[in-house]
Amino acid sequence: MAHVERDAKQRSEAKKKEIKRSDYLKTMGNCEYRKGNYEKALIYYNQAIDVRKDSCVLFTNRALTKINLGLMDEVVSDCDRALRLNDRSLNAVLYKAEALWGLGDTRAAEDLLETSLKTHPDQTKRIQDLDAHDSNFITLYSCVNVCGEIAIEFFQQKPVLYFWSRRQC
Numbered sequence: 001m002a003h004v005e006r007d008a009k010q011r012s013e014a015k016k017k018e019i020k021r022s023d024y025l026k027t028m029g030n031c032e033y034r035k036g037n038y039e040k041a042l043i044y045y046n047q048a049i050d051v052r053k054d055s056c057v058l059f060t061n062r063a064l065t066k067i068n069l070g071l072m073d074e075v076v077s078d079c080d081r082a083l084r085l086n087d088r089s090l091n092a093v094l095y096k097a098e099a100l101w102g103l104g105d106t107r108a109a110e111d112l113l114e115t116s117l118k119t120h121p122d123q124t125k126r127i128q129d130l131d132a133h134d135s136n137f138i139t140l141y142s143c144v145n146v147c148g149e150i151a152i153e154f155f156q157q158k159p160v161l162y163f164w165s166r167r168q169c
Contacts, residue, residue: 024074029061038068056086063095068103073098090120094130 029044045062052058059082065103068077082089100109104156106121 018052022048022055022058025051026055026058026061029065032094033061033065033068038065041065042069054085056082056089056092060089060095062090063092063099067095067098071101072099072102076103086117090116090123090126093120094127097130 003115008105029048032041032044042062045058047067049055049058056080059078063075063082064076066072066078076096076099079092082092083096086092093112095149097109097112097116100106100112110145113127113130117124120127126166139163
């Protein structure tokens, strides 16, 4: 019996060290993200996830970083993983909707946001703001098709600049 207790204590201590290490890496990733160093932030989030694969927050932080890097297909998989860990994660839902819009799957994005309005009625404004934001993405996408290569290159460098209007083209 003492062996079982000692083993449980060792596992508990190992888990605490794992959490402490992943929190440190997450904090470093957050610092780099705030500075706009998305590539460095991504490296830290990847390392944190390697240490601790059961944190919804790590996957949503990495997803947001990937949005800023324009890696929309990878955002969807990170958000799916976050939602498996916490099916009520609004950030995972919103980031996934943004990525789906970026991939051109507007129907799936709209369905996801509509469902999130039902599951998170206290967050209606935030969800509707993203819906309006992503509707502007469609405008930008149309604008890029009209404006040509310069706009496409600019869009790929800064995928979060969705608020262009057709008049600016």
